Amino acid sequence: MKQLECPVNGLRDISEFQYLGPRRSTRSDDPDTVVAHVFFAENPLGPMVEWWRHRPSNTVFLAERHTVTDQVLRTWLPTSPET
């Protein structure tokens, strides 16, 4: 992956982006999942939903990316409906 599609600014060079890690299925304020939330992050072989930030415009968004082929399947803003 050399470029990433920012939902606001379009296709930009990967060096403009910051990786913020997988979207978590656990919560930090739930005592049952706090350990999982802090230490046991998602690590699938395959499509994964994750957070990214376009640095110059400070746009935080979601991307679905394949963790083996490194292909980005789609990107979207957290405010827009997930299709």
Added chain:
Amino acid sequence: MPFALLRYGLSKGHRPFRDIPATPDLKRSYDVVIIGGGGHGLAAAWYLSNQHGIRSVAVLEKGYLAGGNTARNTTTIRSNYLTSESIRFYREAVSLYESMSEDLGFNVMFSQRGQLTLAHSDATMRSFHLRAEMGKLAGARIEVVDAQTVRELCPHLHMDEGGLHEVLGGLWHADGGTARHDAVAWGYARGAAAKGVEIHQRTTVTAIRSTGDRVTEIETNRGTIRAGQVIQATGGLNGQVAELAGIRLPIRCFPLQAMVTQPLKPFLDILLSSANLHTYLVQSSRGEIVIGGGSDPYQLASTRSSFDQKVHLAQGALHLFPFLHNVKLLRQWAGITDMTPDYSPIMGASPLSNYWLDAGWGTWGFKATPVAGKYMAECVATGKVPDIIAPFALTRFDRFALLNEMGATAASH
């Protein structure tokens, strides 16, 4: 011996010899099954067969022998960590390397030439004082040195006086060294095979079945086998293999990349590392400059290498040795590293009573090959986790008892 060698040299009809036997058929059951034929799995097999007399052992390797991170690492061996638990453990790792060629009867080309980590800021110098004192306490040879000593240890280094990355001093670790990674794996494999351990290459574990809290069967692409005890040492894919056994590990996959230049005349006889530049260099015995180690900035389970990392590693190397600017790169490569939250491994017991973990070795596990093998074998042979590896238990995350080695690991493996 020299006479025998001469006679052998002059004789006709030399028969090729095979260090590692060809893959046999799988038996129905083994006392111990080791998943992963990298350095760690093979070292455990060697200790089981050579020190504990356990010979019904099968090592299952999905590719070719030691073709995972054991084949891809930059072979830094050192013990200058931060926590006393780690230093104690890695100290023993270094000392096992010191006698490894003799112990195995196999030349692993251990070269204890010392490691120098550079400080380009006062803050780094202060953290080096902490690491030096922690190391001395544990008996490692480690000290903080000034810029003049750095110049003497590494005369060709660009000191960048007055520049952005001026070298203010360093952390000198006389115990640091390198070894030939393939030879380490082959030496353990040969010694284990000689005692009856079966090494199964191209044998992928595809499912792990358990009853109650015990693993009973291991399914592979070549058939299903029963196992008394199991050691998992599958490198970058440790998280995924543990999931086959229903065990969740706090591991994320990141590729780590390195590269190597054309051979040059010897000019660098120490291991050199800079935390600020995220680069380290070592000249191999062939004269090539090995340049490591850059991690990709996002999760990926792929061994592709990238142009970004080539640029990043070249920049660091050129900053330290500007005269390398005309040198050609021969190769660049990557290995999938199994990164833990605290940059320490996960060793010992698992939720299953006969399933032992040797995982989370990330970017720093080559140096631990002998010591991890030794204590993993002890777990299996005695059924108890030895004290020295107890702090690295998987349960430390539930107890929030981390062993944070990020500061001692991130740029110098």
